[in-house]
Amino acid sequence: MKRTETIGLCSVLKEKNIVIKEGFKNISELVDFSLSIIYSDISDEVFKKIIETKKEQMYLSTVFDNGLFIPHIKIDLAKDFYASLVILKNPLILEENKKIHICFTLISPLNKKFFEKHLKILSSVASTFKNPDDFKNLTPLEVYNKITQK
Amino acid sequence: MKKVKKIFILSTAVLSFISFWRAASIVITDFGSSAYYAGGIAAKSYGPAFPYFIFMVMILAGFLLMAYVESSSLFTRGGVYVVVKNAFGRTLAKLGVSSLLFDYLLTGPVSAVSAGLYIAYLFEVILPYFKISIELSPRFIAVIFSLIVIFYFWWENIKGVRESSSKNVKIVVFTSVVGFLLIVFSLYTLFRKGFVLPPFQISFTDESLGWIKDIGLNPVGLLGIIMAFGQSILALSGLETLAQVFREIEDPKVENLKKSVLIIFSFGILFTGLLTFLSAAIIPYDKIINEYAENLLSGLCMELALPYSLKIIMKILVVISAFLMLVGAVNTSILGANGILNRVAEDGILPDKIRKLHPKYGTTYIIITVVAALQSIIVILSGGDVFILGEAYAFGVLWCLTLDVLSLIVLRIKKFGERKWKFPLNINIGRYEIPVGLILLFLVVFSLAFVNIFTKKIATIGGISFSLLLYIIFTYFEKKEEGKVDIHDINGDVEDEKVNINTEDDINSLFKKLTKPNKILVPVRNPNNLSHLKYVLENFNDDDTDIVVLYIKVEKGYEIAFNFDKLTSDEKELFKNVILMAEKYGKTVNPVIIFSNNPFYIILYLAVSGGFNRICMGVSGSLGAEAQLENLAVEWGFVRPNDFNSKIEVNIIWESRILSYSLS
Numbered sequence: 055m056k057r058t059e060t061i062g063l064c065s066v067l068k069e070k071n072i073v074i075k076e077g078f079k080n081i082s083e084l085v086d087f088s089l090s091i092i093y094s095d096i097s098d099e100v101f102k103k104i105i106e107t108k109k110e111q112m113y114l115s116t117v118f119d120n121g122l123f124i125p126h127i128k129i130d131l132a133k134d135f136y137a138s139l140v141i142l143k144n145p146l147i148l149e150e151n152k153k154i155h156i157c158f159t160l161i162s163p164l165n166k167k168f169f170e171k172h173l174k175i176l177s178s179v180a181s182t183f184k185n186p187d188d189f190k191n192l193t194p195l196e197v198y199n200k201i202t203q204k
Numbered sequence: 205m206k207k208v209k210k211i212f213i214l215s216t217a218v219l220s221f222i223s224f225w226r227a228a229s230i231v232i233t234d235f236g237s238s239a240y241y242a243g244g245i246a247a248k249s250y251g252p253a254f255p256y257f258i259f260m261v262m263i264l265a266g267f268l269l270m271a272y273v274e275s276s277s278l279f280t281r282g283g284v285y286v287v288v289k290n291a292f293g294r295t296l297a298k299l300g301v302s303s304l305l306f307d308y309l310l311t312g313p314v315s316a317v318s319a320g321l322y323i324a325y326l327f328e329v330i331l332p333y334f335k336i337s338i339e340l341s342p343r344f345i346a347v348i349f350s351l352i353v354i355f356y357f358w359w360e361n362i363k364g365v366r367e368s369s370s371k372n373v374k375i376v377v378f379t380s381v382v383g384f385l386l387i388v389f390s391l392y393t394l395f396r397k398g399f400v401l402p403p404f405q406i407s408f409t410d411e412s413l414g415w416i417k418d419i420g421l422n423p424v425g426l427l428g429i430i431m432a433f434g435q436s437i438l439a440l441s442g443l444e445t446l447a448q449v450f451r452e453i454e455d456p457k458v459e460n461l462k463k464s465v466l467i468i469f470s471f472g473i474l475f476t477g478l479l480t481f482l483s484a485a486i487i488p489y490d491k492i493i494n495e496y497a498e499n500l501l502s503g504l505c506m507e508l509a510l511p512y513s514l515k516i517i518m519k520i521l522v523v524i525s526a527f528l529m530l531v532g533a534v535n536t537s538i539l540g541a542n543g544i545l546n547r548v549a550e551d552g553i554l555p556d557k558i559r560k561l562h563p564k565y566g567t568t569y570i571i572i573t574v575v576a577a578l579q580s581i582i583v584i585l586s587g588g589d590v591f592i593l594g595e596a597y598a599f600g601v602l603w604c605l606t607l608d609v610l611s612l613i614v615l616r617i618k619k620f621g622e623r624k625w626k627f628p629l630n631i632n633i634g635r636y637e638i639p640v641g642l643i644l645l646f647l648v649v650f651s652l653a654f655v656n657i658f659t660k661k662i663a664t665i666g667g668i669s670f671s672l673l674l675y676i677i678f679t680y681f682e683k684k685e686e687g688k689v690d691i692h693d694i695n696g697d698v699e700d701e702k703v704n705i706n707t708e709d710d711i712n713s714l715f716k717k718l719t720k721p722n723k724i725l726v727p728v729r730n731p732n733n734l735s736h737l738k739y740v741l742e743n744f745n746d747d748d749t750d751i752v753v754l755y756i757k758v759e760k761g762y763e764i765a766f767n768f769d770k771l772t773s774d775e776k777e778l779f780k781n782v783i784l785m786a787e788k789y790g791k792t793v794n795p796v797i798i799f800s801n802n803p804f805y806i807i808l809y810l811a812v813s814g815g816f817n818r819i820c821m822g823v824s825g826s827l828g829a830e831a832q833l834e835n836l837a838v839e840w841g842f843v844r845p846n847d848f849n850s851k852i853e854v855n856i857i858w859e860s861r862i863l864s865y866s867l868s
Contacts, residue, residue, distance in 0.1 A: 173837040180841020
């Protein structure tokens with residue numbers, strides 16, 4: 055059994071992929087936007103596959119009580135991990151009074167050897183954004199630095 | 205850490221299992237109790253040859269115990285009803301249970317009266333020293349004593365106070381010490397007086413001949429031996445207790461059961477068999493008949509070649525051991541009758557109303573009261589005459605055992621189930637296996653049961669009348685209840701679990717009970733998907749591992765039901781299956797129900813705060829194993845304390861696959 059260690063989100067999240075924004079009407083708009091941030095990092099082939107087969111799955115990802123939303127997929131064409139972070143200045147209000155403050159989008163390779171790292175990243179995302187309010191008034195650089203310190 | 209959601213622990217019905225030694229002690233307090241009265245009754249019934257037949261009964265008991273090992277290895281919750289039902293169906297099973305109940309109703313009175321007589325005869329010897337005289341006959345004292353004892357255990361059972369098995373162990377240890385002293389002093393006495401084998405002489409009384417006298421048969425030769433053997437069967441009580449206690453035996457169950465059987469058999473041979481034999485060798489037969497028939501082992505004490513004061517001390521010790529063993533047998537009989545009547549009520553052949561629970565104590569008070577009342581009536585009708593009770597006894601035991609052994613033969617022929625142990629002496633001819641040993645055993649018990657029909661008038665009339673009456677009652681209610689109860693439920697053998705509902709104040713009160721170095725959390729949901737629990741029970745030792753089986757009842761709001769009755773049938777089925785599986789492996793599990801709206805969070809929260817080092821989950825049909833781990837991974841990010849420096853292994857288990865991940 056391999057031992058899990060905390061993983062730095064900076065290893066998968068580039069500073070340029072951190073965006074602070076508001077005005078999303080719904081989850082699909084938010085997910086589409088977060089994917090568009092990653093677009094420049096991935097090949098057209100991977101992006102096409104995501105749009106064609108996995109986007110709906112991402113819309114259905116869980117929104118946690120603290121306002122964290124982690125749309126994530128595993129895709130066989132992906133050779134590496136790709137991520138984007140959208141911090142919503144004003145939360146996106148959903149049904150049953152759920153709110154999204156932070157959207158962390160993760161694309162992972164569909165490969166057994168990457169699965170453990172995929173899980174570690176998910177843990178790290180939840181741990182890092184346990185309190186979304188801590189990131190509310192920061193610039194993308196400040197957010198990146200804060201994540202780096204974690 | 206995220207604020208803890210509201211958590212309720214509805215139930216912690218800790219399932220714990222007992223060692224082979226404890227299991228043996230429970231059976232011995234019933235099985236061994238006949239040592240105090242069987243010899244005396246048999247002596248009066250058919251003459252000086254009684255010790256040989258009591259010895260033979262003990263040897264027969266050994267074979268029957270072996271048959272119980274085979275049936276227990278087939279059915280974790282076995283006993284006559286289940287075994288006969290699977291072999292022949294419900295009609296014979298009902299008859300078997302009816303006759304068994306007849307004996308349970310008699311075991312209590314015969315044991316209580318016998319204990320009363322031992323005490324009364326002790327009074328006769330001791331009270332004059334204190335210048336106290338009681339003008340009451342021993343039988344009257346025995347009746348009063350018996351009614352008090354039955355009342356006491358009626359009330360204890362109404363309150364649901366279950367005698368602990370550790371108490372049984374103490375009683376058996378004490379009795380064994382007394383028995384050992386008796387054997388040593390008896391051998392010393394024989395050494396002093398000289399040893400002469402008791403004569404192998406059979407002389408039946410008119411009562412013990414029964415209808416044989418009217419038929420005109422001469423009770424000599426093989427018939428005489430079978431008749432005397434049959435009259436001695438009253439030494440055979442408590443075997444059914446072994447089947448009932450098997451579910452509580454710890455892992456490895458069948459191996460431990462075999463050890464229990466060896467202990468029970470040894471006790472029977474040495475305590476009941478040998479002491480009866482020594483009594484017959486030391487006490488002149490006339491004296492047994494005239495003075496000690498109702499308290500044979502007390503009589504043995506008084507005939508030992510010891511100073512008088514030491515004889516009295518031994519007599520007191522014997523009376524104390526008789527009191528403890530016989531009174532324990534009274535309780536066992538009430539418990540046994542209650543258990544059987546519950547079982548048949550659950551199976552739809554008695555109205556479910558009789559299982560109505562006591563509003564305060566939650567026990568089946570109607571059944572307990574009926575059993576205790578019938579036992580009290582039997583005591584009063586007997587007038588404290590242990591011979592009448594002995595005469596009536598053994599109808600049910602023999603016919604039950606006959607049906608039981610025959611059922612085992614039929615189940616062998618049907619190739620029913622997998623046995624971890626088989627009664628020996630099996631001959632293979634081609635594809636067929638002939639259970640010669642079981643067939644021989646059947647022939648022995650059947651011939652005894654058959655001959656007893658003619659010799660034991662009271663037992664035959666009482667047993668048949670009672671069994672038929674009960675059978676008619678069962679059949680009447682079976683028809684009436686049809687449609688209300690699923691009487692053909694494949695799990696009909698298994699009673700509804702009476703789960704103790706102990707609401708814990710907080711989660712820490714549960715954790716305080718978990719003291720073993722390893723702790724495994726086993727979340728369960730689907731009653732038909734417990735392969736992960738099976739994996740845990742097969743691969744981990746409960747000696748050093750606390751196994752907590754966690755059911756999370758998902759509640760959206762905080763309107764939470766605290767009533768176990770409000771659980772769905774699936775949820776009850778789930779707990780029943782968990783308990784059955786734990787019983788099958790004989791390993792202790794702690795079933796817990798928690799209400800929450802976030803199962804993954806609760807699992808991890810409990811794992812961290814309870815110091816668990818492993819979580820074993822079944823695969824979720826809706827999510828799949830990988831998505832389960834993803835959910836756990838995210839929740840781990842929320843739950844993981846900053847100072848957490850341990851690790852928790854997570855196993856998701858389905859079919860023969862395991863997906864593992866380590867949380868740290």
